[in-house]
Amino acid sequence: MYLLDTLREGLAELDSRGLRRHRRIAETACAAHMRVDGREIVGFASNDYLGLAAHPALAAAVAEGAERYGAGSGGSHLLGGHSRAHAQLEQTLAAFCGGFVDAPRALSFCTGYMANVATLTALAGRGTTLYSDALNHASLIDGARLSRADVQIYPHADTDALAAMLDASDAGVKLIVTDGVFSMDGNVAPLATLLALAERHGAWLVVDDAHGFGVLGPQGRGVVAELALRSPHLVYICTFGKAAGVAGAAVIAHETVIEWLVQRARAYIFTTASPPAVAHAVSASLELIRGDEGETRRAHLRALIERTRAMLRASHWQPVDSHTAIQPLVIGDNETTLALAARFDAEGLWVPAIRPPTVPVGTSRLRISLSAGHSFDDLARLENALSRIEAGGNA
Structure with a gap:
């Protein structure tokens, strides 16, 4: 059939460029040590930064x-x-993360993807520049x-270029949109500027x-709190499927912004x-994040990050200068990156290959994602495998 043939040709092209993606089957809970595709592995692939996804208190909260x-x-x-449960979560979030604005209010969403799409399409539109x-x-x-706005892309973290673009604009409504921590580089946006x-x-x-969110700032209140920023111009989006260990997301902003989203998003x-x-479990997660256990986990994670940074600086390849749990190692071409990921996999280490788009x-890379659930023995295993692979030894 012609239509299926066009798709098969497209898939074959992805294969030829080393760009086809494949799913793996996790047979146990998300954790540093997992059973995946029938094998025991140490996972450096998830975004479970505080190691809370399998926490007994959260499993109990879901059941409750x-x-x-x-x-x-x-x-x-x-x-x-x-x-x-939704209402209580939103009230808690507004109090926990809303210190950057007067009259804070939170609005919960099923996913971070949905929260981002909802926010931009509600705040921007024709006649807006984003x-x-x-x-x-x-x-x-x-x-x-x-959003149907006029979208202008500024070079990564280049505030001078952005300033020039803003100076040249006569749009009535403008939005500056950025990740707080960039998911593939691990660096923090220049939010103060x-x-x-x-x-x-x-x-x-x-x-x-x-x-x-959950990792940076006092009590894990996020990057805006870490930088002590405060302004009615801020619209803050956090997700619960990463450091919080559950699922969903929320937008936190001035109450008028949130009411507009309720009416127009x-x-x-x-x-x-x-x-x-799920909302009930997220509320339980917030208790862990802002309490003593959360602080202990963040401290351990920071120590793991510093150890990993030192390890990657000594490698043959190019580490990205990241002070977060995302520790990328840029390899370059797709084929080499895939081959290296396979070598780590043979060592029982899940270090995913990240490729275009x-x-x-x-800039294809290995993305090492750290969790408070990892131990220094796990890092030693990763370092030993990296040394063997660099030396060309058998995996």
Whole structure:
């Protein structure tokens, strides 16, 4: 059949360029040590930065939430699906993360992707100019495209270039959009300068802190709190499927911004609310994140990060200067990157190969993702495998 043949040809082209993606099957809970595709491995692939995904307290909270609220929400947030668990989570989040703005309010979403698309399409539109960092996550890119705004891409973290673009703009509404921590490089956006530009030009600053929430800032309140930023121009987005160990996301901003999203964000209005049991578990996760256990886990993670940075600086390849749990090692071409990932896999280490279009062409990399669930013995195993691979020894 012609239509299937065109797809087969496209898949064959992906194969020829080393770009086809493959799923692996995890047979145990997400953790530093897992059983994947029938083998025991040490995983450096997940975003479970605090090692909470398999925490007994969160598993118990999911069960408790399901017992109290059932398996599903049954409807959209505006048509019966907004439970007491959702409301409590939003109130807690506004108090926990909303110190950057007067009258903070939070709005929960099923996924971070949905939160980003909802926010950008509701705040931007025809006649709006949206300024997006060149390395923003795909969800921000898609939200920008769907917003119908005039989208201008500024070079990664280049605030001088962005300032020139803003100076040249006569748009009535402007949005500056950035990751807080960039998911493939692990570096932190220059948020203080971005906020100064937003205030000077009367623009919104939308920060997707998917990889900073729970890890950075006092009590894990994220990158905005770490930098002690405060402004009504800020719109903060955090997700719960990474450091929080559960699922979902939230937008936190001035109460007027949130009310506008409730009225105009199609990705919020026209979808079934997440199961209340999930929101109940996220509330339990916040208790861990902001408590003594969360601080202990963040301290251990920081020590792991510094040890990994030293390890990668001594390698043959090019590490990215990251002070976060995302520790990339840039290899370059797709084939070599895939071959190295396979060598690590043979050693029982899951170190994923990241290739275009996720990263720019010529910058394929191994993305080492650290978790507080890792031990220094796990890092020693990774370092020994890296040394053998660099030396060309048998894997």
